[in-house]
Amino acid sequence: MPGPNFVFAFMVATLIGAAFHLIVGGGARQLALYLLSGWIGFTLGQSLGNVLNASILQIGEINIVLASVGALLALIAARVFSSERPTGRA
Template sequence: MPLSTILFGILLSSAYGAGFHLFRGGSLRRMVLFLVLAWVGFWVGDTLGWLLGWNFGAVGLLNLGMATLGAALFLLAGDFVSRIKLREENPRRK
């Protein structure tokens, strides 16, 4: 894969992560989480799309449709998991 394709993918997935952070809000730590989730999901979606032969929205060697879907799924799942709060143990139950 050419460097220009990789850079375009990084730029686009970073925009997905930053946009999701603007939409959902949160701290700097959550922004970093969203960026990492978008990067990983983008490249997993791209790779999975090529491996399965699901080729929609291809731009050169980048399977943009599947990459976008992968980033969206990772971002939604990561946001859901990051908002789960652990219950505090009741001190009276000991």
């Protein structure tokens, strides 16, 4: 059974991904991409906070600020790399 820290982190990362989808828009595939990107980015941000021993707005074991920044950066990267680009042909 997952611990309360994992459940809280999962909920926050899911909320960030869902809010990004609400703001940016898109279909079900984009929602899945944004949720996955939010989870991965949140985990990477949390790991970076642990490595740097940073404790900015820490709730329990979760470093909310760095983990949220990681999630937002991952979401922006997912949006940029998944957007359709014009082919340049007429």
